[in-house]
Each structure stands twice: as C-alpha cells, then as structure tokens.
Amino acid sequence: MDFRLPAENDPRRAVVRKWLSEHPKPSGRQLAEAGYTVPHWPKPWGVAAEPELQFIIDEEMGRAGVMPPNLINPVAVNNCAQTLLSHGTDAQHERFLMPALACEEIWCMLFSEPAGGSDLAALRTTARRDGDHYVVKGQKTWTSLAHKAQIGVLIARTDTAAPKHAGLSAFLMDMKSPGVTVRPIIDLSGCKNEYNEVFLDDVRVPADRLLGKEGEGWRIATSQLQTERVALSKPGAIWGAGPSARDLVNGLAVSGHLSDPVVRDEAAKIFIEGELLRLLAYRALSDRMNAKPSGPEGAIRKMLAAPHGQHIVEMAKKVQGPRGMIAGEQPFPSQVGSGKGMFADWDYAFWFSPAVTLGVGTQEILKNIVAERTLGLPRENDPTAKLPWTEINRAKSA
C-alpha cells in the first residue's frame, strides 16, 4: 500500500508539460488529436493511459489553465463517446467520434421523461420503423445542454409489446432535425440555462443512426451512466466541479470566520469529508490499476459526494449572512477557489446545489442501490418489470 501521488519530477509529467508548452492555448481539436481528451482510451483516440498517467494529465492540464473537455462537452466525453466506441459501427465512429472529442459537436442525453423520473425504463417516447428511417414521437425533459447540442443520444421504445426494459433502443439523433423543439427549463437558480425540455414530433431518424441493435437501449443507457470517469481531480461541490472543501477552508481563513468555533467545527467536518472522498476516488483508481472489477463503489461515492458538495456551498453561503441573498454576491475574495467552469461561481453553485441529489440518480435511489447491491438487502419489487409495456399503460388508465 502506498498513498504517494505521482511525484513532481515524474518523467511522465515532462512529456505532458512539453506538449502544453508547445500548445499554450490548445483547441479542442488539438487536445483530442493529442489523445488528451480521453487519455484512457486506446490509440488513436486516447494514449492508452494507465490511471496514474491520467492523473498526471488531469493535474498538468489544470495547472496550465486548460478548460477540461469533459466540462465543455460532458455528455460526449464522460459518457456517450465510450458507448459509441463499444457499440457503434465503423461508419458511426468515423462520423461522430472526433467532432465529439474535439468539442466541435456538443452532445446531450435524451433519457428522462416527464412521466418517469427515477423509473427511467418506463419511458414513453416511441421510435417506429418506416422504411430506412425511424419516426420518433414523444417528449424528453431535464436534458442538459440540449440548447447547444448538435447530437442527442436518444433512448426510445421500438417494441411496445416487450417488457419495459426490453423494448428500448438507442439512437444518435441530429438535434437540428425537423420536429425537434427545445425549450429551456428555468431552474430555481434563474441564472443560466442548464436544462431543457425536448419535444419530438414525428422526427425522422435515419436507420443507420441506430446505436447497437434494437432492444439494446436499456443496456446502453445504463452502461453510459456507469462509464463516468473516475473523478481524478478535486472533489468539487457540483458534479465534482466547482469549489472544493479545501477552497472552503481557505476562503473561511481569508474571511476570518474560522475563529468562530461553530464555523470552525463545521468547516473541519466538511474538510475531512472532502479529504476522505478524495482518498476513496484514488482507491477506485487503484482498483482499476489492479484490474479489479468495478462494483457499486461509484454509487457509494456519488451518494457521499452529492451531499458533501451541498455542505460546501451551504457553509459558504451561511457565513455571508444577509449579503448572501444578494444575487451574484460571492462569499470570498475572487482569488479563493481554483475551480473551472460555471460552477466556480460560489453563488451560482449554491443555488444550483439542490440538483446534485436529484440528477444521475436521486439520493434515495442511490441509497436503494447501495443497500441492495452492497449489503444484499431485498430488492425493491417492481410489479411492472415483467409486463408487456402496453399492458402497464392499460393497467394505469383502468
């Protein structure tokens, strides 16, 4: 056992630093072509980096101030491109992979629907085969980035007679297709347009945009939710980005609040949580380096990290007093906090934070998963799991 992180003089760092000095402001395309967007992928997309090298690349990119591609095009880089690599055809790889990794085409994930949040497999959007096209009809919601995306990974029902999990298929849909309407959801932060509703009115999707085979949609969707890269960097408050517990303690030190014993104690609790989550993330990395199969640790970490993030931004908000209620007001001088992207804004991160125990599995669903898969407690009984999908709806309307 060795908790040492790769040293400052690690020769692998020199290679990355050299590239960064030659490309001081790398474009998305340059990063992707160098293999630094998905370093853990095989060549030519990545550099087949073992987890330690990935760690080095992430750290060096952060120091050089490079905006990580997985924050610019998260759906593609973190989730869907991996699925495309595993399930896509050669022609699909050729057409979609490089523009996605270069962040030239932004992706979104068309999964959730108004009628089913946690019960994702109950989704109602249908894709009916019509010659060399599928015709898609339905509505998606809580779609991040749909307003910017060129490509949507769509899960739709191709077989309404099959049980709910079995009748689903995955598609790579062009978001500019006729019949696609994107409408922003104004969330409670009111600040930025993070989520959207997407209406699909007889959208014609070419049959060669089917990802995998018909009926594989559920498997593809769930694998996408699990391929999220181990968060190698700082355990930031919001989805791993934004301010960390270390930033919080530094901020409270600068603002003088640490002399209040109650603030000090709360801040220390949050700091310790943050350090332990960081260690758990490293341990997951070691598991991968030792080729141990990934278990439910991802769900455990998400279950711990989401409320941890809320604690970070809540604490910062609380010490502001009434000034914290002024829109856009920051708790600490601007030099505090090393996060990147929109969540580096403490005020926005706070108002956004209720979402982190809802998105990518609500806290309650995650606790069910953890209790069932890790502790072996009895599974929740889903009376609709085996029924043909059409009968579920009949049972509901009766």
Added chain:
Amino acid sequence: MNFLLDEDHLALKQSAAVFLDKEIVLDALLKPGASVDQANYRGNWEKIAAMGWTGITVPESYGGLGLSCVDVAMVLGEMGRTLAPSPFLGNLIGTWALLRLGTEEQKQRILPAVAAGTARLALAVGDAAGDVADHSRELGAERSAQGFLLKGARAFAIDAAGADWLIVDAHNAETGRRGFFLVDTKSDDLTVDIMNWRDLTRQVCDVRLNGCVGEELAPLTPADWAWVRDRILFALAAECAAGTQQILSMTAEYAKERVAFGKPIGSYQAIKHSLADMLGQAECANVAVLYAAWALSEEAPQASLAAAMAKAFAADAYVDCTHRSIQIFGAIGFTWEMKNHLYLKRAHANAELFGNSRAHRSRVIDLAQQAAA
C-alpha cells in the same frame, strides 16, 4: 501509488480474524450484572501473547515483530471488530511511548520482556477530566536522593491494572516543564484501581502515586509526544472503523432476517437508507484509518493531520452507527443480552479518550492550514 492492501496485509488480517473469532467469547458479558471482571481479560491476553502480538511494534532488535502501523492496523482492526477484551491496546500504547520516550538502556531492559510477553507496559497521562494535554499539575515530580519522587494522580489510564511498568507524565518541579517517567508498579507507593467504566470490554484505571520513585525518560521535545499521541489516535480510530464495519454487518444481517408486516424489515426504505448511510460512514472511516496508518508508517509530513482526521471521523461514525444499530434492531437491541450495547459503549469510550472529535477537528483546521502554507 497504490491505495490497496498488499497480500501480506490481507493475510495478517485474515489470520487475526480466524484466531479472534475462535478465541473471543463475549457471552459472559451479556448476563445482566456483568462487569469487566467477567471479560476474560487475562485469559485472552495469554492467548494473544502466544500469538506474539505483545511485541507487535517492538523492533526486531529488541526481540519483537517490528511491524509497521499498516500491519498493526490489520490486527487492531480485528481486535476492534471482536472487541477482544485484553490489555493489548494499553500495552501497545505503552510500547510506543517507551520506544519514543525511553533511553536506549531502558528500552534494552524492558522491551525484550514485553516482546516475550513476560512484562507489560501502560501509559498514564490523563488528568481527572481526561485531558491529556500538557497543562495538568495533578502529578508532580521532585528530585530526591532515590530519583524523582512522584506525587499525585493520573486517570483514564488504559490497562494500567496488571501492567509491570507505567509511563506517566508529570510536572517536573526542577525544569518547570512536563516530563515523562517510568514507574515500576511493584512499588508500595502506587495504587491502581479499575474505574467503573461503562465499556465492559476494557480496563480503564485510576492511578495514585504517593511518592513512588520514577525513572526519568529521555529528554522530551514536543515532536516526541506528538509521535506517541498520533499513534494512539490512530489505534483508537482503527478500533472505531472496524467496529463500525462490524456493527453495520450485524445490523444488515438482522434486517434481512427480522420480518414485520410480512416482509424482512430490510426491504423497507427507512431501514435501507439508514444502512446505506452507515455503509458510507464505514467506507470513509476505513480509508481514513488506512491513510493514517500509511502516513505514520512512512513518518510522512501529513501524519498528524491524517491521525487527527481518522480519530475524529471514525469515532463519530462509530457512535452514530452503534446508535442506529440499536434503532434498527428495535427494542431487543436495547437489552443487556444483545451485543449492541457493548459496541455502543466502546464507541462512546473511544470517542472521549485522548481528546474528543471536536478537539481534533479544531486541530485539523490548524494542521491543514499549515500544510497549505
């Protein structure tokens, strides 16, 4: 970097688990009216001595096993999991103290006997409030013709009863500072009484020194006491983390078996979610302890921070999870005949000994600020 345990560590943990599962029986403590006298302290210690664990941290040059803190974490964890009533922890703490604070002559005289299991050490540094910081005048040391004469008291001394040598800290009248002294417990001017301590699996003692002679240990620097203190915090944390994991397993198994309204209670989300929370705490406590064990083994700069984080987190996790366990077991978990209270009491005791979680969290802030500077 490799955050996983080596094969050797896992083998040591496994052999400790097999041994303790076979030898440690807590049944006598589950009869109402039981006290630590029924805990088989001495019998368990004899068996542990036969395993060679009396000298687990004694260097090989003094006849011990010379194991690192990561190895010790494996054994301590199993001790904590089974509650193993025995003076293992007190002797371990005393050994660390002598290793760091003793002179070479004292180490050569005492450590081989400790390793052989023929002598036992303990540390007595708590004042009447349980404070172990360097401001207690409750024990004074004055130089005399026979050596230093120690007068006063120490409390909350783990496993002082039956120890052959005590290490105490006292206010040295000569220097006006804190000093550490070695006391032979055969002295007539010393009494040790086991306190009426709620944790029935551990002997925690009052020590009265009525002018008995103490040998001065090697001159002390603040770093020396910190070295010992960090290891004590780690040891208590290791027991807490393993106890948390154990109480989680026991409670999850019970939730699968106990049926209410026609279903195992573990199928209700109120129970599931509490158990999932416990699991999260157990995972964090475990990684905190391993990190501290590694940092101490390596004498890494962050060792004090890691030990303080481990003690603060693991003790709170243990207290919370033992409480939840009783709630999930329901009223049966509130009875003396169930093991739940033994774990609950160990959790509270460990949380209060050698500084509570809030005190360590306050230190964490300072240490983190120093590390960042």
